[in-house]
Amino acid sequence: MFPKEDLKTYLKAHVLVFFVHNIFKYSLHQVIWPLAAGINTMSKNLKPIHLDYSGAGYSPSALVKRSIYSASKQADCYPYEGYDMLHEKIAEYCKTESRNIYATNGGDEAIELLVTIFGRKMLVPIPTYNEYEYIGKSRNSEIRYKNCLRDDNSYSLNYTKADLKWATLVWICNPNNPTGSIIPRRDILWVLDNTDAIVAVDEAYYEFAGNSVVDLIKKYKNLVVLRTFSKGFGLAGLRLGYMVSDSSRISSLKAAAQEFNVNRIARAAGIAALSSLGYYKKRIASMKRLRDEFEQFALGLGIYAFKSNGGFAFLKFKSIAELEKIYVGLKNKGIFVFKASDSEFTGLKGPYMRIAIGNRGDLSVLKKELKSLMQKQKLSDGKLR
Amino acid sequence: MFPKEDLKTYLKAHVLVFFVHNIFKYSLHQVIWPLAAGINTMSKNLKPIHLDYSGAGYSPSALVKRSIYSASKQADCYPYEGYDMLHEKIAEYCKTESRNIYATNGGDEAIELLVTIFGRKMLVPIPTYNEYEYIGKSRNSEIRYKNCLRDDNSYSLNYTKADLKWATLVWICNPNNPTGSIIPRRDILWVLDNTDAIVAVDEAYYEFAGNSVVDLIKKYKNLVVLRTFSKGFGLAGLRLGYMVSDSSRISSLKAAAQEFNVNRIARAAGIAALSSLGYYKKRIASMKRLRDEFEQFALGLGIYAFKSNGGFAFLKFKSIAELEKIYVGLKNKGIFVFKASDSEFTGLKGPYMRIAIGNRGDLSVLKKELKSLMQKQKLSDGKLR
Numbered sequence: 001m002f003p004k005e006d007l008k009t010y011l012k013a014h015v016l017v018f019f020v021h022n023i024f025k026y027s028l029h030q031v032i033w034p035l036a037a038g039i040n041t042m043s044k045n046l047k048p049i050h051l052d053y054s055g056a057g058y059s060p061s062a063l064v065k066r067s068i069y070s071a072s073k074q075a076d077c078y079p080y081e082g083y084d085m086l087h088e089k090i091a092e093y094c095k096t097e098s099r100n101i102y103a104t105n106g107g108d109e110a111i112e113l114l115v116t117i118f119g120r121k122m123l124v125p126i127p128t129y130n131e132y133e134y135i136g137k138s139r140n141s142e143i144r145y146k147n148c149l150r151d152d153n154s155y156s157l158n159y160t161k162a163d164l165k166w167a168t169l170v171w172i173c174n175p176n177n178p179t180g181s182i183i184p185r186r187d188i189l190w191v192l193d194n195t196d197a198i199v200a201v202d203e204a205y206y207e208f209a210g211n212s213v214v215d216l217i218k219k220y221k222n223l224v225v226l227r228t229f230s231k232g233f234g235l236a237g238l239r240l241g242y243m244v245s246d247s248s249r250i251s252s253l254k255a256a257a258q259e260f261n262v263n264r265i266a267r268a269a270g271i272a273a274l275s276s277l278g279y280y281k282k283r284i285a286s287m288k289r290l291r292d293e294f295e296q297f298a299l300g301l302g303i304y305a306f307k308s309n310g311g312f313a314f315l316k317f318k319s320i321a322e323l324e325k326i327y328v329g330l331k332n333k334g335i336f337v338f339k340a341s342d343s344e345f346t347g348l349k350g351p352y353m354r355i356a357i358g359n360r361g362d363l364s365v366l367k368k369e370l371k372s373l374m375q376k377q378k379l380s381d382g383k384l385r
Numbered sequence: 386m387f388p389k390e391d392l393k394t395y396l397k398a399h400v401l402v403f404f405v406h407n408i409f410k411y412s413l414h415q416v417i418w419p420l421a422a423g424i425n426t427m428s429k430n431l432k433p434i435h436l437d438y439s440g441a442g443y444s445p446s447a448l449v450k451r452s453i454y455s456a457s458k459q460a461d462c463y464p465y466e467g468y469d470m471l472h473e474k475i476a477e478y479c480k481t482e483s484r485n486i487y488a489t490n491g492g493d494e495a496i497e498l499l500v501t502i503f504g505r506k507m508l509v510p511i512p513t514y515n516e517y518e519y520i521g522k523s524r525n526s527e528i529r530y531k532n533c534l535r536d537d538n539s540y541s542l543n544y545t546k547a548d549l550k551w552a553t554l555v556w557i558c559n560p561n562n563p564t565g566s567i568i569p570r571r572d573i574l575w576v577l578d579n580t581d582a583i584v585a586v587d588e589a590y591y592e593f594a595g596n597s598v599v600d601l602i603k604k605y606k607n608l609v610v611l612r613t614f615s616k617g618f619g620l621a622g623l624r625l626g627y628m629v630s631d632s633s634r635i636s637s638l639k640a641a642a643q644e645f646n647v648n649r650i651a652r653a654a655g656i657a658a659l660s661s662l663g664y665y666k667k668r669i670a671s672m673k674r675l676r677d678e679f680e681q682f683a684l685g686l687g688i689y690a691f692k693s694n695g696g697f698a699f700l701k702f703k704s705i706a707e708l709e710k711i712y713v714g715l716k717n718k719g720i721f722v723f724k725a726s727d728s729e730f731t732g733l734k735g736p737y738m739r740i741a742i743g744n745r746g747d748l749s750v751l752k753k754e755l756k757s758l759m760q761k762q763k764l765s766d767g768k769l770r
Contacts, residue, residue, distance in 0.1 A: 050462065050465060052465070053462070053463040053465045058461070059461065060460055060461065064460075065457075068457045068460060069454070069457070071622070072450075072453045072454070072457065072650070074622050075445055075449075075453060075619075075620055075621075075622045075623050075654065076443070076444065076445065076619035076620065076621060076622060077435065077438070077621060077622050078438040078615070078621040078622060079622060080435060080437070080438045105490050105494075105624075105643075105646065105648075106643065106645060106646075108643035108644070108645065108646075109490075109643060109646075111643070112642070112643055116501055116524070117523075131643065131644075134640075134644075135641075135643070137640075138502075138637075138640050138641035139501070139641070230463070234460075234461035235460055235461065236460075236461060236462060236463040236645075237456070237459050237460045237461060237462050237463060237464060237648060237649035237650070238460050238648050238649065238650065239490075239645065239646075239647075239648040252523075255519075255522075255523050256520075256523035256524070257497070258490075258491065258493035258494060258496070258497055258516065258520070259493070259516075259519075260491060260493065260621075260624065261490065261491075261493075261494075261624075262624075263490075263622060263623050263624040263648055263650075263651065264622035264623065265457070265622070265623065265648075265650055266648065269460065
C-alpha cells in the first residue's frame with residue numbers, strides 16, 4: 001500500500017545518500033554523531049528504568065526491524081494471507097510439524113484459550129505467574145493452589161495423584177516465574193502419566209533455560225506447550241506467542257479463537273526473528289551472563305539470590321521492611337521492579353523481589369543504587385541494635 | 386530502544402536531505418519519479434486485488450504512519466504504560482468517559498469476550514457477520530437464528546418478545562454486514578426495552594453509516610456497543626477495536642481479558658488516527674462516493690445492488706450459476722471478492738456477492754472485468770434460449 005510516498009522516500013534516501021556519501025564522505029556525520037551520542041546518554045539517566053515487566057534488554061535483529069517496517073506498510077489489510085508461513089517457521093524451530101503449532105496474541109492469549117476451553121478445575125502451582133489464576137477467576141474456574149516453594153528455597157511440583165484425577169487443566173511453569181526454577185523432565189512425565197487432564201507447560205522462558213518437553217506432544221495428546229516471543233526474542237510490545245500440541249487439539253483451539261488473532265506486524269517479526277537465530281543466541285547468552293553476574297553481586301550485598309533460569313533475577317530480602325525500603329528507594333530513583341505483593345504473581349508472599357534482566361547500562365544503574373541503599377540499610381540496622 | 390541506530394538514521398536523513406535539497410533542488414527526484422511511477426503501475430496490474438476482506442482503500446494518515454514507526458522502536462517492551470491515553474481518546478470520539486471504553490485486539494476480541502462471558506443463549510440475526518456464531522459454537526452457545534432478510538430485499542430485526550426473554554446475549558449488526566442495511570434506532574430501543582439480556586450492537590461500519598446508539602449506554606446498562614479501527618480508519622492489519630458500555634460492565638469485561646491485549650503499535654496508531662479525523666472524514670466520504678458509483682454501475686449491468694451503508698457493496702445475481710461464473714471469472718483475473726457460500730457470513734444463502742470498497746484503481750479494474758464477464762454471460766444466456 002501507499003506506494004507513491006514510499007517510493008518517494010526510497011528514492012530520496014538512496015539517491016541523496018549516494019551523492020552526499022561521495023561528496024562529503026560522511027565527514028559531517030562523523031563529527032555530529034559523538035556529540036549527539038553524548039546528549040543521548042545524558043537524557044537516558046533521566047528516563048525511568050523498567051526492570052519490572054521482563055522484555056529484552058536489547059533491540060531486535062536488523063532483519064526483524066526491516067520486517068516491522070515492511071509489514072507496517074500494509075497496516076490497512078487484514079492478515080488475510082493467514083499464518084501458515086509463521087506456523088511453519090515456528091514448527092521448524094520446535095522440530096515439529098506446522099499442524100502442531102498455533103500462534104497467539106502473546107502467550108497470554110494461549111492461556112486465555114486454554115482456561116476458557118479446559119479450565120473448569122485447575123491445578124495451579126504457587127508461587128507462579130498470575131495469569132492462570134487471573135483468567136481462571138473471570139471464567140469461574142475452580143482452582144486448587146499447590147505450594148511448591150520449600151523452606152530451603154527449592155521449588156518442585158507438589159501435585160498428588162488425587163489432585164491430578166480431580167483436575168481438568170494442570171499448570172506447570174518451566175522454568176517457573178518468578179523463582180526461575182527448572183521443573184525436571186521426570187516430574188513433568190510423572191504428571192503426564194497420572195492424569196487425563198490437559199497439562200499446560202508454560203515455557204515462556206525456554207530460550208533462557210534450554211530444556212523443553214515439546215518432543216513429548218507425540219506421545220501425550222493432552223500436553224500443550226506454551227511459548228512466547230516476548231522474552232528471549234524481545235518482542236513483547238508486538239504480542240506474539242504460540243502453542244505446541246497434538247494436531248487435533250491445535251485445530252480445536254484454533255476454532256475457539258478469532259480468525260486474525262495475531263497482527264500483521266507481529267507475524268512478520270516472528271518469522272524474521274526465527275530467521276535471525278544466530279543474533280538472538282548471542283543476545284540471550286549475554287543476558288544470561290548479566291543475570292548470573294547480578295546474582296553474584298546481590299549475594300555479595302547480603303541479599304539471597306535464587307539461581308534463576310529465566311530472563312530475570314529473583315531475590316529474597318531479610319524482611320518485608322528491608323524489601324520495602326529497597327523497593328521504594330529504587331522507585332525514587334526511577335527504577336521499577338516487581339515485589340511479591342504486586343499482582344504479577346500468584347501465591348507469592350514474603351520479602352521477594354523480581355528483577356528483569358535489562359541491558360548492561362540499566363543493570364549498572366540498578367547495581368549502583370542497590371549497593372548504596374543496602375549500605376544505608378545496614379547502617380540503620382546497626383543503629384537499631 | 387535501539388537509539389544508537391535510530392539517531393544515525395535520523396541524522397543521516399536530515400543532514401543529507403538538507404544539503405542535497407539546497408544543492409539539487411530535487412531536480413533529480415523530479416525526473417526519476419514519473420518514470421518510477423510508470424513501472425509501479427505496470428507491476429500493480431499483476432498483483433492480486435483483494436476486495437474480499439474489507440480494509441480501507443487508502444493509506445493511513447501521515448500522523449498514523451509516524452506513530453507506527455515511532456512505536457515500533459519499542460517493540461521489545463510490553464505496553465506497560467497501559468491503555469488510558471487510548472481509552473481517553475476513544476471516549477472523546479464517542480462523547481463519553483474513558484471508564485466506558487475498553488480497547489480490544491480487533492473488534493473480534495470484543496465478540497470473543499462477550500460470547501465467552503454472556504453467550505450461553507444467543508440471538509443471531511441472519512444473514513450477518515459470521516463471528517458471533519463462530520465463537521458461539523466453540524463456547525457451546527445455544528443459538529437461535531432469526532431471519533431478517535425479506536423477499537423484497539429489505540432487512541429488519543425479527544426478534545419476538547419470547548426470543549428476547551429467552552436470550553442471554555442479543556446480537557445486532559448495524560449497519561448489517563453484508564447487506565449494508567441500517568437498523569433503525571427505534572428497533573434497537575424496542576429490543577432494549579424488552580430484554581434483560583446483554584444487547585451487543587456491532588457498529589463496525591459506524592464511520593460509513595454515521596448513526597449510533599453509543600449515547601444509550603447511560604440509560605441501558607445492558608447495552609454494549611462494538612466498534613473497530615479496521616474499517617473507516619483502515620487499520621485492520623494492526624488489530625484494534627473497542628467496546629463502549631456502562632463502566633461496571635466494562636470493568637468486568639476488562640477483568641476477563643489478558644492485561645496487554647492490544648499491541649503497542651495498534652495503541653499508538655489508534656491514538657494518532659483519532660488525532661487525524663479531518664483526513665479520515667475526507668477518505669471515508671470518498672469511499673462512500675466510490676461505493677455509490679459502483680452500485681449504480683452494477684445496476685446498469687443488470688445486477689441487483691443493495692443500498693449499502695457499509696464499506697462494501699452487496700450484489701444479488703440472477704442465479705447461483707451466474708454468480709459462480711462471475712466469481713470464478715474475477716478470480717481468474719486475480720480479483721478476490723466474497724460470495725454467499727464463503728464462511729464469512731452466517732445464514733447467507735443465494736446468489737449474493739460482497740465487494741469491499743477498495744481504492745479507485747482497484748475498482749476500475751473490477752468494473753472493467755465485471756462488465757466484460759456480464760457481457761459474455763448475456764451472450765451465453767442468449768445462446769441457451
